[in-house]
Amino acid sequence: MMLDNMNCVFCDLRCLVCFELADNCSVCKSTGTYASFLYTVNSSCLASCPVGYYGNTTDRTCYPCDLACISCKTLPTYCYECNTATGYGWNNYACYNPCPIGTFSTNSTANCSACSPYCITCENTSTTCTSCTLTGTYTAYLLGT
Numbered sequence: 001m002m003l004d005n006m007n008c009v010f011c012d013l014r015c016l017v018c019f020e021l022a023d024n025c026s027v028c029k030s031t032g033t034y035a036s037f038l039y040t041v042n043s044s045c046l047a048s049c050p051v052g053y054y055g056n057t058t059d060r061t062c063y064p065c066d067l068a069c070i071s072c073k074t075l076p077t078y079c080y081e082c083n084t085a086t087g088y089g090w091n092n093y094a095c096y097n098p099c100p101i102g103t104f105s106t107n108s109t110a111n112c113s114a115c116s117p118y119c120i121t122c123e124n125t126s127t128t129c130t131s132c133t134l135t136g137t138y139t140a141y142l143l144g145t
């Protein structure tokens with residue numbers, strides 16, 4: 001609750017502490033039906049953080065995702081989607097540029113997909129090996145080597 005010209009005004013339902021305006025929040029409710037996250041860009045309390053931000057459940061604040069991520073959850077680098085405009089590919093909730101060894105970037109899906117077990121490294125497709133597995137069940141050699 002805040003004071004407005006000697007009148008008490010209730011804060012927004014998601015707001016625990018507000019200042020000057022009912023929806024100008026500095027602390028959000030952390031439990032119950034109106035539990036929310038503080039979005040410091042406009043001092044509002046939101047049920048979930050906007051795309052490009054994740055909700056920190058400890059301090060109930062929205063923080064920006066890593067620049068490699070378009071959307072993330074729980075941590076800035078726990079990515080659901082990568083920034084493909086800057087060349088990042090997605091693999092197991094992380095963004096890579098380039099993709100890790102044993103995977104290759106697929107331009108159509110912007111994912112880092114697994115190479116064939118015959119390849120140590122590959123490019124463009126899972127079977128276009130740039131280096132081969134030299135021991136074990138999947139022993140292979142590049143043509144001409």
